[in-house]
Amino acid sequence: MPINLQDVTYVYNPKTPMEKKALKGVNLEIKEGSFTALVGRTGCGKSTLIQHLNALLSPTEGAVVIDSFHNDSNKKRRDKKTKDLRKNVGLVFQFPEYQLFEETIEKDVAFGPKNFGDTKEEALEKAHRALESVGLDESFYTRSPFEISGGEKRRVAIAGILAIKPKYLVVDEPTAGLDPSGAKDIMDLFKKVHEQGTTVILVTHDMDIVLSYCTDVIVLDHGKVALACKPQDLFGTEVEQYSLQTPQLYSFASKLESRGMALDHDAVKDVASLADEIIKRRNSR
Amino acid sequence: MNFALGKYVPYDTWVHRMDARAKLAATILFMVAVFFPMATWTMTLVAQGFLLLFVSFILASTKTRLRSILTSLKSLWVMVLFLLIIYVLVPKATNTLGVAWTWNGWTVYWDSFAEAARVIVRLVMMIMIAMALTSSTKPLDLTYALQWYLSPLKPLHFPVEEVAMTISIALRFIPTLLEDAMRVMRAQSSRGVDFAHGNLWKRITGLTSLIIPLFVSSFLRSEELANAMECRCYDPREKRTKYRKLHFRVSDIFLLLAMAVITAGIITISAMKIDFFALMGIVAL
Structure with a gap:
């Protein structure tokens, strides 16, 4: 089933002088099995939008429907079991390396699966496979996540979400601050995950990535959907108006x-x- | 999240426009006034009632919403319960209001309840005045005010500038750390941590997954800040100029005088154990 956003409006700090409308009636559909890019200038509401996808935020108005889960502005119609949703929708935040905390890398990666009800052995097994898929071998398992390099830390953090085996994977600028080859490795990893049947939603500012990896692209501008199309169709238009680059x-x-x-x-x-x-x-x- | 206390709200009221030094002094005077005991219960009621009205007026002037006042007072209920139990359990010698009940030779006087109520009202007033101060004054202005009050200590080799700098850095980083905390919380929620529900052990591990990344990032931040300060040749012994200057105005002096009169009045009545109602009785006779 696709992810559906129906007239989603979100207001930060409502009824105070700091009130800010981040989303203004967003309507969109993210197809299952797609590799969708979410692009737009800084502050256009991308990060706010992705937090609606696993119910970290609930819309001020409108509704987000993901499979059978309703994240509705109306509290009566809103589903309460966020845990099931969060198992299905994995969210990798920007600079995810700041969320590492365990003594060893394998324990940190196993933290997610364990929270979602796996036994210690199952969780460790999943952690090992996730670490393998991000290209970290056995020698990393028992090392501390604080003594490895920045790029490796990010891979560990991403493995921490992959280990949950989400049906939808949402990633917020995974290549920020990485060198070109590190960025390519990470993107190839998401490509592999996508080929294995996961729907990937990617927030990025890098249009080269959008062109080479994504099947769909959604342009957000001032809290609204400006365009939803194929990447090739996007670059045929005047993309500079959304402060994007061909x-x-x-x-x-x-x-x-x-x-x-x-x-x-x-x-x-x-x-x-x-x-x-x-x-x-x-x-x- | 409840952090209404200590959060600056940028309205433009007369309380906001007042000089930070005047506000700080007035707050301290008010706190002194709140803690002076009165001779009789009726006098206590009158004095505390007057102060409560006064602080309510100030707080209302800052346009603080009633909801945010109530949410910051909500955390007091544990304190209320605790105080009630202590005051009821500890036998009191003074009896002015009569016996509430006697149970197996254990007498509870109404005084105990009145005593507890007085402490609670005092606490509420303290919180209200602190809210009025912090919601109407920028933290940086407060630091300048503090620095101004401490500056006479400079010839005594008291590190006024350093203390002020430390405080302003600490204040400056409260919102940043809160933001960090929220970010890590969101990331860990995506990994299935439930900070609000679940058994004690789960909640404790959930908390470690929040605290350790916070520690790591605040150490990183402090190091970056120290480097940035050194790059700008920060020297605590050097004389520093200020971009924003504080200005005393007539209204500031007026409020300070009013506050001083109120406090002096309360202290006088308290010290002389004046009871207006008894006086009135004498006059009537």
């Missing part, structure tokens, strides 16, 4: 096209796929 690869492909090379825009995702397309055109000529 990926270099896309501009390059467009220039090739204007010089007379017919390319399949939907197939151009990264350098490799662009090269494939060019070769295909050459061979067909």
Whole structure:
């Protein structure tokens, strides 16, 4: 089932001088099995929106429906069992390395599964598999999460959510502050998770990532949905008005096209796929 | 979350516009007045009633919402219960209001209840005046005020500037730490921690998952701050200029005088054990 947001409005500090409307009637659908990017300028309501997806926030008006869970502004219609929802919707916050606290890495990763009712052995088993999927081997299991590097810490924190095996994975700027190769590793990890059947919702400012990894993109602007489409369709429009940037690869492909090379825009995702397309055109000529 | 106490709310009322030094002095005078005992219960009722009206007027002037006052007073009920039990259990010699009940030779006087009520009213007034002060004064202005009051101690080699800097840093970081705490709380809730429900052991482990990341991040922050201060050549012994200057105005002097008169009046009545009602009786005779 898709995730549905119906007329969601959220107000911070209502009825005080600090009152701030973060979301103003957001209507959108996130398809199951998609790799959806959530983009928009700083302060456009992205972080507020994702917190509605696992009921950390409840809408001031409107409703969020995730499977059978209703996160409704009306308290009577709002479901109370947030635990089941949070097991299904895993949320990785920005700079997740600040949430590590256990003595050993494996214990920290097993913390989530244990909270959701697994026994110690089951939780550790899940933790080991999650650590393996983020590329950390056995030598890390019993080390302290405070003595490893920043990039490794982030992977441990992400493993902490993956170990819960959520049906929907929401990640808030996972590549912030990482070097290019570290960022690529992390994104490839999410790609793998997506291929295994998890719906991934990604908040990012990096349009290259949107182009190469995502199947759908949602543009938020001033608390409203400005656009919901395929990444390739987004970059065909004036994206600067949402303070986004057209990926270099896309501009390059467009220039090739204007010089007379017919390319399949939907197939151009990264350098490799662009090269494939060019070769295909050459061979067909 | 309940942190109405100590949170500055940016309205523009006459209380907000007052000089921080005047407000600080007035608050201290008020607190002194609150704690002076009266000769009889009727006099106590009159004096405390008058002070309660006064502080209510001030607090109402700051536009503090009744709800936030009540929420900060809500945490007092444990105290109320505790006080009642103590006052009822501890036998009192004084008996002016009569016997409430006698049970197996154990007599409870109404005085015990009155005594408990008086302590509670005092506490409520203390909280109300503190709320009025903190909700209408920026923490930084309060620090400047404190620094101004401490400045006569400078020739005695009292580290006025350092103390003021320490306090202002501490105050400055209260909202930051709260924000950090909320962030870690949200992250751990996503990992299935329930901070509000569950058995004691679960709640304790839930709390460690909050406290340890908070400790780690505050140490990081303090180190960053120390570096930033050193980069700006901070030297506590150097003379510092201020961007914002505090200004005494006529209204400040007026309020200070009014507060001083009230406090002096209460002290006089208390010290001389004056009982207006007895006096009136004498006059009537």
